[in-house]
Amino acid sequence: MRIGVVTFPGSLDDHDAQRAVRVAGGEPVSLWHGDDSLRDVDAVVLPGGFSYGDYLRAGAIARFAPVMSALIPAARGGLPVLGICNGFQILCESHLLVGAMIQNDHRTFICREQRLRVENSGTAWTSDFAQDEEITIVLKNQDGQYVADQHTLDQLEGEGRVAFRYVVHGSQTPAGAKYDRFADRNPNGSYRDIAGVTNERGNVVGLMPHPEHAIEQGYGPSLDGLKFFTSVLKSVVNA
Amino acid sequence: MGIVVVDVMLKSEILDPQGKAVAGALPRLGFHQFIDVRQGKRFVLTVEGEVTEQVLAAAREAAETMLSNPVIEDVVAVRAVPQAEESQA
Numbered sequence: 001m002r003i004g005v006v007t008f009p010g011s012l013d014d015h016d017a018q019r020a021v022r023v024a025g026g027e028p029v030s031l032w033h034g035d036d037s038l039r040d041v042d043a044v045v046l047p048g049g050f051s052y053g054d055y056l057r058a059g060a061i062a063r064f065a066p067v068m069s070a071l072i073p074a075a076r077g078g079l080p081v082l083g084i085c086n087g088f089q090i091l092c093e094s095h096l097l098v099g100a101m102i103q104n105d106h107r108t109f110i111c112r113e114q115r116l117r118v119e120n121s122g123t124a125w126t127s128d129f130a131q132d133e134e135i136t137i138v139l140k141n142q143d144g145q146y147v148a149d150q151h152t153l154d155q156l157e158g159e160g161r162v163a164f165r166y167v168v169h170g171s172q173t174p175a176g177a178k179y180d181r182f183a184d185r186n187p188n189g190s191y192r193d194i195a196g197v198t199n200e201r202g203n204v205v206g207l208m209p210h211p212e213h214a215i216e217q218g219y220g221p222s223l224d225g226l227k228f229f230t231s232v233l234k235s236v237v238n239a
Numbered sequence: 240m241g242i243v244v245v246d247v248m249l250k251s252e253i254l255d256p257q258g259k260a261v262a263g264a265l266p267r268l269g270f271h272q273f274i275d276v277r278q279g280k281r282f283v284l285t286v287e288g289e290v291t292e293q294v295l296a297a298a299r300e301a302a303e304t305m306l307s308n309p310v311i312e313d314v315v316a317v318r319a320v321p322q323a324e325e326s327q328a
Contacts, residue, residue, distance in 0.1 A: 057308055064305065093308065100310040102249075103256040147253055147311060189254070 001233050004031040004041035006071075006087075008062045012049035013084065013212055020212040021045070024229030033065040042236040043080035043124070044071060046087025048140075048210055058101055058143040059089030068094060078239075080124035080232050081204045085141055088196070088206030097197055097206045098156065099148035104141070105189025113221040114139035114187060114209050115167040116195050120160050123202040124235040128227040134167055135224035139209040144188035146195075146208070153192055164196035164207050241290035243298040246316040247307045248279040279315070282306050290319035 003021040005028055007014045018028035029041050033051075038044065051062035062068070068090075075081045075096050083091035091097045104110060115136050118129040129135070148156070156162050166186035186193045188208070196207025211225030249255050255277045262276040284301070286294050295317060302314040 056306070060305065060308065092310070098310075100308055102253065102311060105254055105256055107256045107260055145254075145256075149252070149310075 001026045001043075001236050002029045002039075002041045003027065003229070003232065004029045004038060004044040006031040006033060006044065006046055006067055008033040008049070008051035008065060008086075010049050010051045010053055011047050011086070013210065014047040014049070016210075016212040017045045017047045017084065020215045020225065020229050023215050024226055024233060026229065026233050031067055033062065033067050036066040036070050038067070038070050038074060038079075043082070043232050044074075045212075046081065046083040046090050047212070048085030048087060051086055051090065054086075054143065057089075057093065059086060059091075059093040062086075062090045063093040072096065075199075075204050078201060078203050080235060082125050082228065082232070083204075083206035084210055084212065085144075085208055088208055089143065091204060091206040096204050097199060098152050099146055099194075099197065101143050101208075102145045102147055103143050104145055104187075109140075109142045110144070110187050111138070111140040112182070112187065113137070114195075115169075116164045116207075116209060117167050118163070119165050120163045120198060120202070122160075123163060123198045123205050123231075125205040125228050125232050126163060127235060128231040135227075136221045137209045137211050137214040137225050138220060139187060141188065141208055144190065144208045146188075146190035146197075148191060153194075156194075156197060157192070159200065161198050161200070162192070162194050162196075163198045163205050164194075164209075166190065166193045166195045168193060241286045241288060241294065242320040243284040243286070243290055243294065244316065244318055244320050245282040245284065245298060245302045245306055245314065246279060247282070247302070247312050248277065248315050249312055251277075253311050280306075283320075295319060 003026045021028040121131045211228040214220035214225035258277040
């Protein structure tokens, strides 16, 4: 199974994403932003980082890179695509996913271990999770606030296209736990606590937190991230 | 050379964290009369020759497809800047 990982100028997590593909049992294939070929891959990951310095808007310039002119029609045709953080922003800018990302409402960069609930375990990238399973992976971003108009949000919820939601525990940090400034609210102001969404077909998924940083014992808060990559390998086999 | 100015603002229903930060700092300088601040973007596009209707149409298209994201932003103005104003554009 060949899983492509696109490198844009300013991508940071492309190598970690490739490593995650390898650990899950796939063959990572490096794709270049300036190349309009997808090299016959079976799925594509758009990694985290700050493509083109996040100038204009996060993901706005990457969206017009030559590789995207091949990727956008392929994604519309069913190719599994996962956008992580900056990759999620690029998918929103490409209109492969609805909504948009703006700056965190508290205006600071965040980097933390984040609890999420898997709200749709039927996508190409989430089938190895149980419905409503809670997972913990790393969240790190500046422009992580997911926004859309009320109609779009209602439609997403009605069609089960909210893939992940931030788990908000309540106003109290549990006894014995470190003080958590985000105990009673989601960590970037995202509307309806949305951390990730999918398209109608379930082949395109975008999320703000980083599964590729939670795939190996001793690194990251869990091994929960690995299931994204094992899920897509199975979906490709079954396709 | 001709110049086209494109102004883009976040939609009013979208929270503007940058504007909020500026609004929070203004009172520290004694500016208490401004109860809200919203920050936008201005693009200054330069062309060879005059700004024709065709140039304006192209600027509008660029504004809608790349310079703004219609999900969160509005293009509030696309206009040719007269020669005399160019230096201030």
